[in-house]
């Protein structure tokens with residue numbers, strides 16, 4: 001079911017009502033859909049049904065609104081206008097129906113705005129993002145870049161938060177899949193075997209211990225060059241749980257926030273990226289809103305990188 005934008009989420013510290021250099025997003029956000037020229041759109045996936053079906057701890061349905069509240073108080077960068085396009089929630093029935101409903105709205109935003117942030121919610125948001133991209137780019141090859149501790153390539157006969165990328169691989173011979181930040185202890189041998197047999201490229205989390213090497217940068221660059229368009233998705237559990245505790249399945253030995261910011265800024269800046277999904281934010285387990293705030297900062301960093 002679709003929910004209109006909620007004005008009460010958009011508040012923050014007011015430094016000036018008239019001087020634009022003091023503005024924060026809550027002062028400029030478009031909640032009415034009238035600013036069709038907005039460079040950035042937000043669409044929430046207020047759904048944790050996929051996490052529940054994947055035997056995870058629920059709560060991610062509240063993720064999009066927690067992210068909005070953190071983002072609302074940040075300073076506007078580069079005079080960028082942002083439109084809040086509301087939320088989709090899962091009421092009943094099959095999760096795939098909710099993913100399809102979400103894809104319709106996401107596709108519309110992708111055609112209207114240079115950058116759409118898709119705010120989760122479980123990582124089933126990525127399959128909905130794929131369905132949207134297939135509508136917008138029906139004839140283009142899609143390269144999927146996922147920054148994640150997990151492969152999310154399970155096969156269980158229905159959509160869950162752990163199946164998005166095997167669904168894409170099953171659907172689409174043209175698609176490719178690159179995962180950055182894989183935890184050896186967060187994925188079974190079967191998932192590594194699937195990666196080998198299905199040509200899934202991945203970089204282990206430990207490869208980022210000393211930052212982003214030239215080799216990894218080149219791998220990402222070559223992957224982007226190979227495909228017509230890029231589906232970019234970020235699973236917040238890739239970040240060490242000391243810095244991002246508010247997630248469905250926390251990872252220890254995770255990437256640093258700084259490394260993820262650098263990766264996200266670089267990938268989002270590509271002309272081939274028109275949407276970014278940010279998954280698995282779970283406010284129930286957040287501490288002092290730090291995960292929501294980290295996501296808001298990452299969004300602003302990506303906006304800065306893309307529109308500088």
Ligand SMILES: N=CN[C@@H](CCC(=O)O)C(=O)O
Nearest residue numbers: 054056123150152161162249
């Ligand atoms: N979207 C998250 N997926 C992970 C969860 C792992 C866990 O529950 O520890 C997965 O299915 O592998």
Ligand SMILES: [Mn+2]
Nearest residue numbers: 149150235237
């Ligand atoms: Mn994950």
Ligand SMILES: [Mn+2]
Nearest residue numbers: 123148152235
């Ligand atoms: Mn994931």
